[in-house]
Amino acid sequence: MEKSWVLYILECKDGTLYTGITDNLERRLAAHNAGKGAKYTRGRGPLILRYIENCADHSAALRREFALKKLKKEEKLALCDRFSELR
Numbered sequence: 174m175e176k177s178w179v180l181y182i183l184e185c186k187d188g189t190l191y192t193g194i195t196d197n198l199e200r201r202l203a204a205h206n207a208g209k210g211a212k213y214t215r216g217r218g219p220l221i222l223r224y225i226e227n228c229a230d231h232s233a234a235l236r237r238e239f240a241l242k243k244l245k246k247e248e249k250l251a252l253c254d255r256f257s258e259l260r
Contacts, residue, residue, distance in 0.1 A: 178234035180241065182224035182253055185217035190249050192241050194234040198225070223253040 176196040183191045183205065191214050195201035204210040205220055214220060228234035241249065 176231070178228040178231050180224075180226045180228055180234055180237050181222060182241070182249060183214065184221040184223045184253075185214060186219055187217055189217065190223070190246060191217075191220075192238055192249070194228070194231075194238050196231075224249075224256045 178194055178196050179198050180192070180194050181198060181201075183193070183202075185191060191205075191211065193201070193211060201210065202220075202222065205214045206218055208215045208218070226237065228237055241252075244252075
């Protein structure tokens with residue numbers, strides 16, 4: 174059985190955004206919040222999960238992450254806002 178992959182966007186305390194992928198969102202968020210996630214998010218907590226997108230596989234998640242990292246902050250925030258409206 175293939176793992177399911179998730180792309181996510183976190184909003185840091187300082188208003189910056191972090192985009193990442195994982196095959197276990199709960200574990201990854203716990204690592205970020207414990208200061209053991211990405212170096213970028215250390216010391217920038219508390220972190221708010223702003224966006225989640227399921228991806229078909231690891232390769233698709235990497236491609237989507239690369240595409241989102243090219244977006245301007247305003248575009249990422251608009252994506253997050255549309256996501257929160259759907260929830």
